[in-house]
Amino acid sequence: MNDLHREKLNALLKLSHDLGREERDLAILGEGNTSCRLDQETFLVKASGSSLANLQEGQLVACRFADLLPLLDLESMTDAEVEKALLASRVDPTQPKPSVEAVFHAYLLTLPGIDVVGHTHPIAVNSILCAGEAASRRFAEERRFPDEIVCCGAKSVLVPYIDPGIRLAQVIREQVEAFVEKENRPPRIILIQSHGFIACGASTNSVFAATLMAEKTARIFIGAATLGGPTALTPENVARIDSRPDEHYRQRMLKC
């Protein structure tokens, strides 16, 4: 492992531990997974069955993009075939099996400007994503306050509930492609109904910031709902924050 790969591995371990801290309500037990691009050919992803809170170096598995990306185009696969493909994608066959969600990680890491992905099941975000289509869509498409736009982007992708694995990765790709077509940039956040949350970013800091801010926003959304809200910012106000140079400065300062 070269120095750059070592640095990336250490940063990803730190992100995993930060996301897994129980008091943050983002993930418990084996929930969630993280990944980062190592180079053009390979990426690191959390091993199946490991836990974010105490993830060990040996539980970040190096996988080849070229072995996983073709799965996105297959019509159907049995669970045994998926398992075989996951095992075959490892650079070092003595490493553990990568998470079944490695396929959507591989896809998201191919998007421009995205080098790190963090998937969690945050309590407040999931309270909204388990409350049905209308609440989930409002949470994804509206914005409530400026820092939400700074850290989470002006809009999020919403994905319906899909069986985790290859089919979920395929639907995430469909929805992200539709988003990029419309917004001309990749999303910072992807919300999966009745399942969880994905943050994508250029660094571990930006993934952590987007995750914390989304969970805070979800708490505010739920709190405001008890008082007859939440009130969305107007599209003009959202666009204004999104394009202000001082917000970009703040984005850099907040490392998001």
Ligand SMILES: [Zn+2]
């Ligand atoms: Zn999940």
